[in-house]
Amino acid sequence: MASSTIRDVARAADVSVASVSRVLNDHANVHPDTRERVRAAISALGYVPHAGARSLSLARTQAIGVVLPDLHGEFFSEIVRGMDRAVTPAGYHLLLSNMHADAELAAQAMRTMRGRVDGLIVMAPHLTADALEAALPRGLPTVMLNTVPSGDRAGIRVDNAAGIRAAVAHLAATGRRAPVHIAGPVGNVDAVARRDAFAAAMRDHFPDAPVRIVAGDFFEESGTAAVAALVAEGTPFDAVVAANDMMAFGALQALRDAGRQVPEQVAVTGFDDVPLARYLGLTTAHVPLVDMGSRAIDRLLALISPGLSSATHGARDPDLIIPELIVRRSSGAPETL
Amino acid sequence: MASSTIRDVARAADVSVASVSRVLNDHANVHPDTRERVRAAISALGYVPHAGARSLSLARTQAIGVVLPDLHGEFFSEIVRGMDRAVTPAGYHLLLSNMHADAELAAQAMRTMRGRVDGLIVMAPHLTADALEAALPRGLPTVMLNTVPSGDRAGIRVDNAAGIRAAVAHLAATGRRAPVHIAGPVGNVDAVARRDAFAAAMRDHFPDAPVRIVAGDFFEESGTAAVAALVAEGTPFDAVVAANDMMAFGALQALRDAGRQVPEQVAVTGFDDVPLARYLGLTTAHVPLVDMGSRAIDRLLALISPGLSSATHGARDPDLIIPELIVRRSSGAPETL
């Protein structure tokens, strides 16, 4: 029952463990007869090498740790899918760990990765640079995703400002007069960048309009609540710029409940372009989520084994992703999909 | 740079590695002064224990392997989310591995898990029982998800027949006359069960109608193609029973393109109830995906440490999940959502 070890195989094949190891790893200098005997013993015993032990002696685990704040919604699952896509052909595995908001627990999560993985992808938009730097285990190659740039660590980021600017410019160009912003959680880098970009874009495109920003938390319900509150207060607005798609969906829901026509009376835009956005006809700043995931892995793998860097990505700064605005029904595009 | 080991800490604190280990694991019988010295040395060196080495000597990795065929779509991501939910509080991690269709590669994937994880969750609806049994490493606790029951292994399954029966009965009850089925990939257990259940349900509810089944592969495009083909051939039908939600979405798309009204002219039902289904108003057999994921983990954890089984689930056969039909717009429910 207890699975057999390399020594069992060695005994069965009447050779030393070294020879078994050589056969397993296709090393040269093994006599064909010996190789055959070892192979036979392996399949007779049903031997499967113990990856953990191998990792320890090679100091390579063939695994990549992924630390992220949540697995909710398509946003994260798309990114993880992208990572998986890139990691499998390279012979690596993904070790998932989702961390809680608390900085101490986050540090905990990152530390338990040491000795388990060869590198780390960290998505921690809610941590400060200091907290992060304190939490990261030393000597572990790390790539940050949508996280405050910290020291000289590699990171892949989305140009939040560009996405919001494009949305606001589009609203101005299509004749809207009073956009409001539903912001993401306080303390989240992306949320903050988007909020600031909204304020700046308002000054550029709507210098005379008040800058209205209402709080949200990136979840659908907060979008619904935000719009419901605006409606209840009687605040005038004819466009909603949500800081992410999920809140935009919530906003659409609330607008429907309030009997406001989209896009005739109110335009809605999101951010991320999760798959659902296409189905629901949401205008949004497209972020190549799957691609971001695989790109992060490629970057990390290059860090891990510097030699075989597979032809640097063409672009000038491949680490800054510029979202592209996809115009759909929710902001007035003719029926598509 | 190179991170320090327990021996470095021992040297710095002027104690033996045993004492350091005792401090790390909160063992009794360590003098408070010693404990303090060790703690100081640990933080001075920034020492983080090497989980791999620990695993090897304890023969416990605190990780669960998840082997699945694909990460595409919400189906899998919801399940994985459920797993993560259950695994984190137990102090375990998830090691993802998605396997390719080929049985040999699948076996490979499962084998490389040995020594990396304490248990395995296998979702392999496309493998035969034999192939599976041959591939599974011996002595590794395993729970199968939507997979042919093999030997006495634990497994969690969906009652495919019940879901399809409910859908067909609903269509009959609401006056449809000629349903067609879009089947899933050949060789997939769930797909086969659903197809057979459709044929059986047709005999029960529509004894005079022909049983029309068209091929699909669980992806959206195949649903679109299937309906497009039916329309092109002029085959009469007033209901589409898709073997999963994604194909149902594709069918909706194709129906819209063909100018057929849903649900007036054609009703559509899916299977799974992925989150998207609610947004698009799809009638579907609800499968508690997140719950299935966590339940699989609970089951596995109980297998791993038999002692502390956390109160068996109330139900009589908690391992067979009965889907419940959720009726929405696509089959004639009044406007919801």
Next chain:
DNA sequence: AACGGCTACGTAACCGGTTACATGGCGCGG
């Protein structure tokens, strides 16, 4: 015949933890 070099293989150290067992020092009862 002596020697060098090559091939095939075994021995044992090592990766970084855990822990059974041994040990030394101390307090305490008799």
Next chain:
DNA sequence: CCGCGCCATGTAACCGGTTACGTAGCCGTT
């Protein structure tokens, strides 16, 4: 004052692999 037991701690084996290094045997040269 002796001996017992307990507490705190150290030594070294072990988990299951990999591999540097050593060696035996064989061949070909000179």
